[in-house]
Amino acid sequence: MLKFIHLTDIHLISGGRRLYGVSPERRLHAAIDSINQEHSDADFVVLTGDQVHWGDDDNYRVLADAIARLDIPVKPMMGNHDNRKAMLTALPSIETDENGFIQYALDTEAGRCLFLDTKIEAETDAGEYCPKRLAWLKQQLESTDAPVIIFMHHPPMKLGLKGMDIIALLDAEPFYAVLKPHISRIRQIFFGHVHRPICGNWRGMAFSCIRGLNHQLALDLEAPETSVPGNFEPPTYGVALADAEQIIIHMHEFMDRSPHFELVTPEGMDGREYSLHMRHGDWDRMT
Ligand SMILES: [Fe+2]
Structure with a gap:
């Protein structure tokens, strides 16, 4: 069994500064604590x-110090807010391809x-x-018969969120043309960028996205291309x-602090009575 954690769009700012009113650094450390405690x-x-x-x-130095706390290996990737040279300076062990792009492969028992x-x-x-990256992808796909799992920042498909669809992967068709001969063994495409929980299927390939760590995109299918509506859904x-x-x-939702309780009620006790027996948490706050 391969087990991995998908975390995206940290948007870290050094010096404890806030972004849209919340602290990405604090959230990153909360995520790291949760991963170390629950998924080491x-x-x-x-x-x-x-x-x-x-x-x-500076931001990458803070990132490097933070992710050094993780008890498990980290696979950092490039997004539109990232700087390739600065990321490689702070995290020199990241692999690159022969053209210096931060892209790499990992063979696992799941593909x-x-x-x-x-x-x-x-x-x-x-x-x-671009064509150089497409050549690398083609070689990676053709050099194995194993199933494939793809990770990328920008989605190659339109998601019905107009303000994000215009900043998706611009050259989706050449990208798809390289994937097409291998679709039957491409198991999942994981991406970020959109800051929302979304899953679906694109031309036969399953895909999923999760919320950004710091701020989220509000679900507004009517917002025009000129608008990117944000909100603070739980990271x-x-x-x-x-x-x-x-x-x-x-x-x-690792920062959720609602009470945990056993849903299987003891014999002879209905759910309302059982609320009094919850193991921890504040029932009044939840109702
Ligand atoms: Fe982002």
């Missing part, structure tokens, strides 16, 4: 891009995991997957369990 048996944590909000060295670099070096938040990380038969992705 996972094989890795994948960070699907936007590690920092501004791609400067070959491919971590892609979709950062575009231009004044846009959209993503690209989440995904807990993925993958074997030869299936991939299960549990969404964990």
Whole structure:
């Protein structure tokens, strides 16, 4: 069984500064504490891009110090907010391909995991997957018969969120053309960028996204392209369990502090009486 954690869009800012009123650094440490306490048996944590909000060295130094606290390996990736050179300076052990893009492969018992670099070096938040990167992906797909799991920052499909759809992966068709001969063994595409929990199927391939760590995108299917509505839904990380038969992705709202209690009520006691016997938490606060 391969077990990994999907965490995305940390948007870290150094110096304890807040972004949209909340502290990404505090949230990152809360996520790390939760992962270490609850999922230290996972094989890795994948960070699907936007590690920092501004791609400067200070932010990456704070990121490097924080993720050093993780008890399990980390797979950092590029997002539109990231700076390739600064990330490699702070995290020199990250693998790159022969052209210097931060993309790499990991062969696991659940298949070959491919971590892609979709950062575009231009004044846009959209993503690209240029011919050099496509060549690397093609080689990675053709050099194994194993199932494949793909990780990337930018979604290659439109999601019905207009303000984000215009900054998705710009060259989705060339990207799809490389995937197409291998679709039957591409098990899942995990991505970030959208800051929302979304799952679905694109041209036969399953995909999933989770909430950003710091701030989220509000669900507004009517908002125009010029608007990116945000909100503060609870931050989440995904807990993925993958074997030869299936991939299960549990969404964990790790900062939730609502009481935990046993749903199986003791014999002879109904649910309302049982509320008095909850193990911890404040029932009044919840009702
Ligand atoms: Fe982001």
